[in-house]
Amino acid sequence: MDGLDHLCNTVIDLWHRAAAGSNDHKNSLWQFAPPPDDLIRQTVLRHPAAAATHLAAWDYGLDPRTATLHHAIIAALDLVQWQFAYREDELDEGFFDHYGFFELIGPTGHFTSKQLNAYIGYWGPELFYPAHYHEAEELYFVISGEATFTADGRPPVRLGPTQQTYHASWQPHAMTTGSSPILTLILWRGSGLDGAPILCP
Numbered sequence: 437m438d439g440l441d442h443l444c445n446t447v448i449d450l451w452h453r454a455a456a457g458s459n460d461h462k463n464s465l466w467q468f469a470p471p472p473d474d475l476i477r478q479t480v481l482r483h484p485a486a487a488a489t490h491l492a493a494w495d496y497g498l499d500p501r502t503a504t505l506h507h508a509i510i511a512a513l514d515l516v517q518w519q520f521a522y523r524e525d526e527l528d529e530g531f532f533d534h535y536g537f538f539e540l541i542g543p544t545g546h547f548t549s550k551q552l553n554a555y556i557g558y559w560g561p562e563l564f565y566p567a568h569y570h571e572a573e574e575l576y577f578v579i580s581g582e583a584t585f586t587a588d589g590r591p592p593v594r595l596g597p598t599q600q601t602y603h604a605s606w607q608p609h610a611m612t613t614g615s616s617p618i619l620t621l622i623l624w625r626g627s628g629l630d631g632a633p634i635l636c637p
Protein backbone atom coordinates (compact mmCIF):
# COMPACT_ATOMS: atom_id res chain seq x y z
CA MET A 437 0.00 0.00 0.00
CA ASP A 438 1.44 3.36 -1.00
CA GLY A 439 0.42 6.97 -0.44
CA LEU A 440 -2.28 6.87 -3.10
CA ASP A 441 -3.93 3.78 -1.61
CA HIS A 442 -3.82 5.46 1.78
CA LEU A 443 -5.28 8.66 0.35
CA CYS A 444 -8.11 6.80 -1.38
CA ASN A 445 -8.92 4.90 1.82
CA THR A 446 -8.89 8.16 3.79
CA VAL A 447 -11.35 9.78 1.35
CA ILE A 448 -13.70 6.80 1.54
CA ASP A 449 -13.44 6.81 5.34
CA LEU A 450 -14.31 10.52 5.50
CA TRP A 451 -17.22 9.85 3.14
CA HIS A 452 -18.67 7.36 5.63
CA ARG A 453 -18.11 9.67 8.58
CA ALA A 454 -19.59 12.67 6.72
CA ALA A 455 -22.80 10.68 6.28
CA ALA A 456 -22.87 9.60 9.90
CA GLY A 457 -22.11 13.05 11.32
CA SER A 458 -24.05 15.33 9.00
CA ASN A 459 -26.94 17.34 10.38
CA ASP A 460 -28.04 18.28 6.89
CA HIS A 461 -28.52 15.14 4.88
CA LYS A 462 -29.17 17.10 1.72
CA ASN A 463 -25.61 18.34 2.02
CA SER A 464 -23.81 15.16 2.87
CA LEU A 465 -21.35 13.57 0.51
CA TRP A 466 -23.41 10.42 0.74
CA GLN A 467 -26.55 12.21 -0.41
CA PHE A 468 -24.70 13.33 -3.53
CA ALA A 469 -23.39 9.83 -4.17
CA PRO A 470 -22.56 6.76 -2.10
CA PRO A 471 -18.84 6.00 -2.00
CA PRO A 472 -17.82 3.96 -5.06
CA ASP A 473 -17.48 0.21 -4.61
CA ASP A 474 -15.86 -0.63 -7.94
CA LEU A 475 -12.46 1.05 -7.56
CA ILE A 476 -9.53 -0.35 -9.53
CA ARG A 477 -6.03 1.08 -9.22
CA GLN A 478 -4.45 1.89 -12.56
CA THR A 479 -1.01 3.11 -13.50
CA VAL A 480 -1.02 6.86 -14.02
CA LEU A 481 2.25 8.70 -14.48
CA ARG A 482 3.08 11.37 -11.98
CA HIS A 483 3.09 14.94 -13.20
CA PRO A 484 4.39 17.83 -11.13
CA ALA A 485 2.79 21.19 -10.40
CA ALA A 486 4.29 24.33 -8.93
CA ALA A 487 1.28 24.51 -6.62
CA ALA A 488 2.30 21.22 -4.99
CA THR A 489 5.22 23.00 -3.34
CA HIS A 490 2.87 25.47 -1.67
CA LEU A 491 0.46 22.71 -0.68
CA ALA A 492 3.25 20.58 0.79
CA ALA A 493 4.17 23.46 3.11
CA TRP A 494 0.56 24.03 4.26
CA ASP A 495 0.41 22.81 7.83
CA TYR A 496 -1.37 25.67 9.63
CA GLY A 497 -5.00 26.47 10.42
CA LEU A 498 -6.19 22.93 9.73
CA ASP A 499 -9.60 21.72 10.86
CA PRO A 500 -9.45 18.66 13.15
CA ARG A 501 -12.30 17.04 11.19
CA THR A 502 -10.34 17.08 7.94
CA ALA A 503 -6.68 17.26 9.03
CA THR A 504 -6.19 13.52 8.45
CA LEU A 505 -7.28 13.88 4.84
CA HIS A 506 -5.20 17.03 4.41
CA HIS A 507 -2.09 15.17 5.57
CA ALA A 508 -2.91 12.10 3.45
CA ILE A 509 -2.99 14.35 0.37
CA ILE A 510 0.37 15.89 1.22
CA ALA A 511 1.85 12.42 1.81
CA ALA A 512 0.77 11.36 -1.71
CA LEU A 513 2.01 14.46 -3.55
CA ASP A 514 5.05 12.75 -5.04
CA LEU A 515 2.81 10.17 -6.74
CA VAL A 516 0.01 12.24 -8.22
CA GLN A 517 -0.60 13.39 -11.75
CA TRP A 518 -1.41 17.09 -11.53
CA GLN A 519 -3.68 18.48 -14.23
CA PHE A 520 -4.77 21.99 -15.14
CA ALA A 521 -7.83 21.64 -17.45
CA TYR A 522 -7.11 24.94 -19.20
CA ARG A 523 -4.52 26.40 -21.54
CA GLU A 524 -2.13 28.91 -20.04
CA ASP A 525 -3.48 31.68 -22.30
CA GLU A 526 -7.01 31.14 -20.97
CA LEU A 527 -6.24 32.32 -17.44
CA ASP A 528 -4.24 35.08 -15.77
CA GLU A 529 -0.50 34.89 -15.72
CA GLY A 530 0.61 33.26 -12.49
CA PHE A 531 -2.63 31.29 -12.03
CA PHE A 532 -0.94 28.02 -12.92
CA ASP A 533 1.76 28.50 -10.27
CA HIS A 534 -0.90 28.46 -7.57
CA TYR A 535 -3.52 26.04 -8.90
CA GLY A 536 -3.81 22.41 -9.80
CA PHE A 537 -5.96 19.35 -9.38
CA PHE A 538 -5.58 15.63 -9.73
CA GLU A 539 -8.07 12.94 -10.60
CA LEU A 540 -8.04 10.51 -7.72
CA ILE A 541 -11.04 8.57 -9.07
CA GLY A 542 -12.27 8.69 -12.65
CA PRO A 543 -11.68 7.49 -16.21
CA THR A 544 -8.11 8.82 -16.31
CA GLY A 545 -7.58 8.87 -12.55
CA HIS A 546 -5.37 6.91 -10.21
CA PHE A 547 -8.39 4.72 -9.48
CA THR A 548 -11.11 3.97 -12.01
CA SER A 549 -14.80 3.80 -11.24
CA LYS A 550 -17.86 3.71 -13.44
CA GLN A 551 -19.90 5.36 -10.68
CA LEU A 552 -18.38 8.83 -10.19
CA ASN A 553 -15.25 10.96 -10.37
CA ALA A 554 -13.36 12.42 -7.40
CA TYR A 555 -10.74 15.15 -7.72
CA ILE A 556 -8.50 16.91 -5.24
CA GLY A 557 -8.18 20.61 -6.14
CA TYR A 558 -5.91 23.32 -4.71
CA TRP A 559 -6.06 27.11 -5.23
CA GLY A 560 -3.64 29.51 -3.61
CA PRO A 561 -4.53 32.81 -1.89
CA GLU A 562 -5.92 35.81 -3.81
CA LEU A 563 -6.95 33.81 -6.88
CA PHE A 564 -10.01 34.24 -9.06
CA TYR A 565 -11.16 31.08 -10.83
CA PRO A 566 -13.48 32.48 -13.49
CA ALA A 567 -16.90 31.13 -14.42
CA HIS A 568 -16.91 27.76 -16.12
CA TYR A 569 -19.27 24.84 -16.59
CA HIS A 570 -19.39 21.17 -17.41
CA GLU A 571 -21.97 18.51 -18.07
CA ALA A 572 -21.41 16.46 -14.89
CA GLU A 573 -23.16 17.48 -11.67
CA GLU A 574 -20.66 18.53 -9.04
CA LEU A 575 -20.20 18.72 -5.29
CA TYR A 576 -17.38 20.74 -3.76
CA PHE A 577 -16.35 19.68 -0.23
CA VAL A 578 -13.89 22.02 1.49
CA ILE A 579 -11.04 20.14 3.20
CA SER A 580 -8.98 23.14 4.40
CA GLY A 581 -8.98 26.90 3.99
CA GLU A 582 -11.87 28.87 2.54
CA ALA A 583 -13.19 30.60 -0.58
CA THR A 584 -16.24 32.38 -1.92
CA PHE A 585 -18.24 30.28 -4.36
CA THR A 586 -20.62 31.82 -6.86
CA ALA A 587 -23.04 30.06 -9.19
CA ASP A 588 -25.63 31.39 -11.60
CA GLY A 589 -29.00 31.85 -9.94
CA ARG A 590 -27.94 32.09 -6.31
CA PRO A 591 -26.05 34.44 -3.96
CA PRO A 592 -22.31 33.97 -3.30
CA VAL A 593 -21.43 31.78 -0.34
CA ARG A 594 -18.22 31.67 1.69
CA LEU A 595 -17.31 28.10 2.62
CA GLY A 596 -14.77 26.59 5.00
CA PRO A 597 -13.82 23.08 6.13
CA THR A 598 -16.50 20.36 5.76
CA GLN A 599 -18.89 22.80 4.04
CA GLN A 600 -20.19 21.90 0.62
CA THR A 601 -21.76 23.40 -2.47
CA TYR A 602 -23.54 21.82 -5.43
CA HIS A 603 -23.44 22.74 -9.12
CA ALA A 604 -26.04 21.39 -11.53
CA SER A 605 -25.21 20.14 -14.99
CA TRP A 606 -23.99 23.08 -17.13
CA GLN A 607 -24.59 25.60 -14.30
CA PRO A 608 -21.87 28.30 -14.56
CA HIS A 609 -19.86 28.70 -11.37
CA ALA A 610 -16.74 30.54 -10.17
CA MET A 611 -14.58 30.76 -7.06
CA THR A 612 -12.47 33.44 -5.35
CA THR A 613 -9.95 32.88 -2.60
CA GLY A 614 -8.92 35.55 -0.09
CA SER A 615 -5.98 35.51 2.28
CA SER A 616 -6.20 31.72 2.65
CA PRO A 617 -5.65 28.99 0.07
CA ILE A 618 -8.27 26.30 -0.33
CA LEU A 619 -8.02 22.52 -0.62
CA THR A 620 -11.12 20.72 -1.85
CA LEU A 621 -12.56 17.33 -2.66
CA ILE A 622 -14.65 17.61 -5.82
CA LEU A 623 -17.15 14.92 -6.81
CA TRP A 624 -18.75 14.51 -10.22
CA ARG A 625 -21.75 12.32 -10.98
CA GLY A 626 -24.16 11.72 -13.85
CA SER A 627 -23.41 12.26 -17.54
CA GLY A 628 -20.13 13.71 -18.73
CA LEU A 629 -17.70 11.96 -16.39
CA ASP A 630 -15.17 11.90 -19.24
CA GLY A 631 -15.76 15.57 -20.01
CA ALA A 632 -13.80 18.65 -18.94
CA PRO A 633 -14.70 22.09 -17.59
CA ILE A 634 -15.08 24.89 -20.14
CA LEU A 635 -14.62 28.58 -19.38
CA CYS A 636 -17.77 30.62 -19.99
CA PRO A 637 -17.45 32.92 -23.00
Ligand code: ZN
Pocket residue numbers: 568569570574603609633
Ligand atom coordinates in the same frame (compact mmCIF):
# COMPACT_ATOMS: atom_id res chain seq x y z
ZN1 ZN B 1 -17.11 22.71 -11.62
